[in-house]
Amino acid sequence: MRIEVINTGTELLLGTTVNTHGAWFGQALFNLGLRVQRQSTVPDGDAIGEELRASLERSDVILVTGGLGPTSDDITREIVADILDRELIMDEHAMRTIEEFFACRNKVMAESNRKQAMLPVGAEIMPNPNGTAPGVYIPPRIGNGTAIFLLPGPPNELYPMFNNEVAHRLTALVGGDVPQTHKELKFTGIGESDFHDSVDGELTRIPDLEFGYCARPNELDLRLIGTELAVAEAEKVIKQAFGEFCFSDDGKTMAQVIIDLFEEDGHTLAIAESCTGGYIASRLTDEAGASAAFDQSVVTYSNDSKVKLLGVPKELIEEHGAVSREVAIAMADGALELSNDDFAIAVTGVAGPGGGTEETPVGTVFIALAQYDHPTYVIRRRFRRDRQTFKFCVSQEALDMARRRMLEFPDLVDRY
């Protein structure tokens, strides 16, 4: 079943509002075992007509948001009636509901609101308890074989209407299609081309499986879609090849994975950050429940603060430089000492754009992991990225070092 979403709204094209409807519909339909084939955004006004005409040619279901309001550029209803060559008539029940909406709020209904109760002959009203614009359902028999849903734009009106009025109609339209499942695996330490060169071929040969990669900085997400059997088979193939690099197979973020691993084992983590400037701690504290695994961190941005707060020997910085293997280790040891925690991560590097040297060029970072009663170890990396991406890449690598240690995978080694 081919499903399209059309969003109308000039504000979406001007960039003043991020279009979150696309992602919301994607998830809502996926939960019904359906997929959006195409999504488009057009300005308020006439553009919706051109878009709808093209969509009617190729789609079984069209979900349209916006353009049901009372103002002059809200003309979705009129355009649909025109395209389907159906008269617009007043729905008396819808009219009363709109009048009541205003009466309840002690407001006077504007004359312009009357048009919100109009719908093409043969269509069905979908009530909107959260706004004045009722939705309109045009069943395939009057939509030239296509089912059309006209829905309000504001999320607080749209989402309940989808759940109460659209979902069951869609399920009825589909009948008994093959149920699909979906899984997302997240990796760090390997890239898209590693997959391409090894498991891509094997995955292609699994029947009823679709898969797609999404490359992010220092992270690769792989989506599997298909029958339950196909997805399980694919997961087995992938985990055999890249198991230790897969940090999440249930939608969890890296930060959440770390928190859960530490909480499970009753451990806590201290952090000492130089070049990431608080970003590692911030990622952990983005997750509810962070306090179960995370206790304290220090951002020692200057040399002075490394000495004072973490007890890094001044001579060590003078001899090796602040961005060095030795200082990273001393920072991690210092952070462990300063806290009651049993693990500590420390990072020191050159985020750029300035500050690089021949020995430690921009992008260089040393990441150390200290563990109570274990030798502290350190790796060297280089991420040549803008500052914010650099900070993300370093944080990802640092958290991955902790993950690997907790799961008893081999420690990472230098790569730069």
Place this chain on the structure above:
Amino acid sequence: MRIEVINTGTELLLGTTVNTHGAWFGQALFNLGLRVQRQSTVPDGDAIGEELRASLERSDVILVTGGLGPTSDDITREIVADILDRELIMDEHAMRTIEEFFACRNKVMAESNRKQAMLPVGAEIMPNPNGTAPGVYIPPRIGNGTAIFLLPGPPNELYPMFNNEVAHRLTALVGGDVPQTHKELKFTGIGESDFHDSVDGELTRIPDLEFGYCARPNELDLRLIGTELAVAEAEKVIKQAFGEFCFSDDGKTMAQVIIDLFEEDGHTLAIAESCTGGYIASRLTDEAGASAAFDQSVVTYSNDSKVKLLGVPKELIEEHGAVSREVAIAMADGALELSNDDFAIAVTGVAGPGGGTEETPVGTVFIALAQYDHPTYVIRRRFRRDRQTFKFCVSQEALDMARRRMLEFPDLVDRY
């Protein structure tokens, strides 16, 4: 000039990723005096072909994102060549750049990366210093009258490429028919309705001016576009009404504004964070040159660490609770004491979703500002938002307290 944006990416249609490209392009083109007429999202793979064919019929410029990677579902290049009936050839210079990208990172280039250096005969390569996929520009003379830009999907590759490679080509395509200027003013502490109720009417009466608001969490951005005279006139009107709330009129972020103000006056800032968990420090260190104003911070997420690291009296926490006016002040004073800095910000609050009480419900936060030789002051706020938005709102308010102090505006007062 009719401009369309086509985003490819199955993850966008599955709803696993929110499509922020749409809004980003809207703003970027607005700043060039241009408008996006239509935006669509299609899955990875063949769907891009159908979409491109339709777009070529009606558009002058098409911006395509995604599908330039090395894997089997990355076929934008191939499809475009096919539609335009142009052979794909290897660009030797692009090939060398990709090889260097891997060589610099001490990685072996996979065979599959070779196709990233292919482009249709007559097209131009747009370099991508941040990834392996170069962009491709297809000028109108070989695009059947339409200019086509093939761009990488990841934002950290896309945005610089747009600024360095696309913007000037678009400007050249338009010719000289937009002698317009634009300006973005950023505010915190006031909302869109404050503008509606006061200056909106006055702005509407300025000839040759367009303006649009973008409401963000604890920030309102106002974009002005028009003749130089009109924009200057509008800025005057707005600053008269809301001058002290305008923290940026030159594109600078709040963090950059703070760094510049502190550097100018030779001051430095220490930070003590509880509920923001490192996010304030991370915002400052997102900016190059942060070290001129920022020295150190501590994240004291547990009560214990507040006592040990910042010297907050244990009894104070027992008597008033960790989320209290008194503890915020003690944290700020402790941070000042711990550092060599002359200013310190401290925040303590309830990010949620759990942890609220009747007295300090979820979203409550106390923010204190300490200054050497001045009395420390504290404000109470409540931001009822998800954790990440809460952290942003608190950080914005904390940095704004420092900004107002530096610029000698009145200190903020309680509001909740």
